[in-house]
Amino acid sequence: DSGVTQTPKHLITATGQRVTLRCSPRSGDLSVYWYQQSLDQGLQFLIHYYNGEERAKGNILERFSAQQFPDLHSELNLSSLELGDSALYFCASSVGGSSYGYTFGSGTRLTVV
Amino acid sequence: GIQVEQSPPDLILQEGANSTLRCNFSDSVNNLQWFHQNPWGQLINLFYIPSGTKQNGRLSATTVATERYSLLYISSSQTTDSGVYFCAANRDDKIIFGKGTRLHILP
Numbered sequence: 205d206s207g208v209t210q211t212p213k214h215l216i217t218a219t220g221q222r223v224t225l226r227c228s229p230r231s232g233d234l235s236v237y238w239y240q241q242s243l244d245q246g247l248q249f250l251i252h253y254y255n256g257e258e259r260a261k262g263n264i265l266e267r268f269s270a271q272q273f274p275d276l277h278s279e280l281n282l283s284s285l286e287l288g289d290s291a292l293y294f295c296a297s298s299v300g301g302s303s304y305g306y307t308f309g310s311g312t313r314l315t316v317v
Numbered sequence: 318g319i320q321v322e323q324s325p326p327d328l329i330l331q332e333g334a335n336s337t338l339r340c341n342f343s344d345s346v347n348n349l350q351w352f353h354q355n356p357w358g359q360l361i362n363l364f365y366i367p368s369g370t371k372q373n374g375r376l377s378a379t380t381v382a383t384e385r386y387s388l389l390y391i392s393s394s395q396t397t398d399s400g401v402y403f404c405a406a407n408r409d410d411k412i413i414f415g416k417g418t419r420l421h422i423l424p
Binding site: 206237247249252254259262292294296304306307308310313 | 348350352358359360362365403405409410411412413414415416417
């Protein structure tokens with residue numbers, strides 16, 4: 205157990221729907237990073253939050269949004285889902301920003317049908 | 318933005334063999350980590366190594382930050398070492414992954 209908790213582990217939903225993925229960082233970690241891993245794109249950085257504030261954005265679609273709450277858990281919201289959104293979604297947490305090591309959760313496998 | 322390149326993309330070895338995986342990055346970084354993604358999809362931390370050399374059992378890693386590369390060494394490979402090895406570089410609050418090296422160890 206890495207200490208980073210992601211729920212749900214699996215999610216199957218239809219095109220056009222909206223889902224929310226949840227990530228609880230390790231105790232004491234302030235940073236949460238979200239990643240998308242699809243077969244042909246590798247691990248793509250989506251967004252980074254530090255202590256409730258957005259710190260960096262990567263290749264995140266406008267249909268996707270995220271936030272980090274006061275208790276430091278984070279949610280990734282995916283809307284108007286398309287078949288191509290099917291992927292593994294990971295979050296990682298670290299104590300701080302770029303100069304610190306980080307640990308990944310076990311991921312949420314999203315299948316859009 | 319920073320580019321991270323890994324080589325080789327694929328590697329097939331017999332059990333017991335040694336291997337060296339390489340990671341090149343295009344600019345200075347704050348941090349570099351190596352991960353192993355097992356066949357179940359889990360990303361396992363191997364090394365946090367912005368510079369220098371570290372060893373953990375049969376695995377070791379070296380990062381030469383001034384020359385912008387890192388190497389992961391796996392000695393006496395076992396079938397459980399199979400999977401994809403990623404390096405990831407931190408810069409500007411982003412973590413950028415290479416495309417990985419897929420390692421297959423034959424029994």
